[in-house]
Amino acid sequence: MRQGMAEKEGFAALVLRLRASGVSSLDVLTAVEQTPRSHFVPPQFAADAYSSRTIPIDCGSFMEGADLAVRLLDALQIRPGHRVLEVGTGSGFTAAVIGRLAERVISIDRYKSLITAAQARMEALSIRNVILRQADGSAGLSGEGTFDRILVTAAFQAVPRFYADQLVAGGSLIVPLMTDSENCIMVRLTKTGSRFEREDLFSAPYLPLVPHTAAYL
Template sequence: MDVRLLEKEGFAGLFMRLRAEGLADKPLLAALEQTPRTLFVSAAHADAAYQDRLLPIDCGGFAESADLVARLLSLLSLEPGQRFLDVGTGSGFLAAVAARMVERVVTVDRYKTLVQLAQQRFAHLGIGNVIARQADGLKGMSGEGAFDRIIATCAFDSMPRAFVEQLASGGVMLAPILAEDGRARMARLTKIGSRFEREDLFEVPYRPFIPGLAAAL
């Protein structure tokens, strides 16, 4: 099928599913529409780019569905002028969508290959306000100043308290936290003073953090 047709039909299906969920954030929907999902998955999976399921990417990783990306970004209430940290670049799709809504995005991944592929995709789309770096995201990105919004797409063993200092006052972080049964649940952490106010949300498919940089990839 023609890629443009795939995009048009795929986004139409996504739009209908999100609307049925009650997600009607116009800037977010516009950002999704402007970010061709097929560019962020392999050609072999292009016809599944908009399906509500995980898709394999390089380095043994996976891309979460556009549905989940939309749901997560809507929970962060993104606005122009914000600084955004994305821990776990993956395909780069989430960072690309967020970049259309905020002032600056810093995205980090332990895999050099994923960072380079994401950089190529951002350049292809003319998205110039994303900085992609290979880094160990387990402790965030110190030295970058405070972020208004942070999202992690790898699961923490416990509350990621190290990130409190990297959030601006009133800032929000979405962090998957592992439960005793090994499953990850997304938590919305709002910075109040020098601590987090925690709100547990829903189960997410993210894997546990692997500390350090990947040696070969």
């Protein structure tokens, strides 16, 4: 009972902060509300589930603060019927919310243990349209056709143009690009013909992408 109240209060505070920053999509906020973030954070960080703090998880990875996670979901502009690729499963929270907005989601991560834990959370929440895989995301995901939306949560040094082949016409990719050795900015790239239209969104704390799947974790 107490956890349920904390969840409601945390979500309400998050909504107020998001509205102040211009995020007001009812579809996105409803999907977030239906996906309890406390199920995705390590137990010792439950009190921070809805805060803007970055939360460490296994394998040296981290969860974005709640504000950033929802801003990314809002920027994706997902519609019913969309197929979505997420590169960087992490805790699985973002994939779970996308699963409530899109028709089908494939989410990949280089760490097997993160995929296994995220899969258990999907099953506990009866989310069945999210497919999780351990895979190397440095070249996206080939062999799965094209996607309406792609979200990448590891930073590239330059625009990863190979993603154009994995997007439908008019589809968009949100990806962090390094602006210097320590900082990156989220960029939305929309496929028009054979090129991308670029829109810079906001800075974010992502780390440079590490290629190859992890052998031991």
